[in-house]
Amino acid sequence: MRRVTFAVDYPPSLAHPMHRRLDESAVSRAELLMWGPMDTVTTLAWYDGTPGAVRSLLDPVESITAVDLVAGDGGTYAFVHQTEYELGAPVLDLVADSGVVFLPPVTFEAGGRARVEAVGESEFLAEFHADLREHVDATVERVADFRRWSTPAVDVTPRRHEALAAAVAVGYYDVPRTGSVADVAAELDCAASTAGELLRKGEAALVRGFVGRPRRQS
Structure with missing residues (x-):
């Protein structure tokens, strides 16, 4: 399917x-x-x-x-x-x-x-x-x-969710990529460094939730 x-x-x-x-x-x-x-x-x-x-x-x-x-x-x-x-x-x-x-x-x-x-x-x-x-x-x-996988349990803050959604909208995750971190920053009205950090932390939460591994304590 x-x-x-x-x-x-x-x-x-x-x-x-x-x-x-x-x-x-x-x-x-x-x-x-x-x-x-x-x-x-x-x-x-x-x-x-x-x-x-x-x-x-x-x-x-x-x-x-x-x-x-x-x-x-x-x-x-x-x-x-x-x-x-x-x-x-x-x-x-x-x-x-x-x-x-x-x-x-x-x-x-x-x-x-x-x-x-x-x-x-x-x-x-x-x-x-x-x-x-x-x-x-x-x-x-x-x-x-379609796969019958359950929805991964993730902990993404609203701001990181907003950054991930903006990244999808500007084509940051397209293959080939058509958008940049700068484009995401423009959507969020923030610095590129801030947008990059939001994306990295959001992506990390999604990956941990998908593979089912808790965050390692440092």
Whole structure:
């Protein structure tokens, strides 16, 4: 089986109301972590903003009936209850009828872009991609074999996570590499030496978590 990361650019007519409001709020990213069965419409998400900013982002969404906010991990977790998902009907129907499985998180970014990972057989993934492109601008960012490895336990601070995310965005981990530490520093608005240190420490935590070895005490 294959694991594919899709980048999807939603037009305002198909985007969730929360997603459309990201451009106007103090929150720039939302990560949908868990979602309930279609008939309960209960989700758990993480936002890169304060509880107050998240409340301001979500309150105007009319389908939301209740929100519970908990600060954590450099942002805010939100348990959200809705009367309907409010994603554009063509895309929602496509997701419900597809022959692939979707993995959390689904990441929503300011500007209308979302990133989602799907797992399935190549023919079904290709079919999903083709059907998706009939409604939105969707590109394939990454393709890999799917493995049933558990998620490695890692301890990455929010700032190091931000640096790693910036490095991915600027192409620092592309093969061949298309971005530099200086590019990461520009994204973070910090010195190149600081960006380099954040990347090294973040990478070290990821590798230790992946191989399952604790940090050696000096």
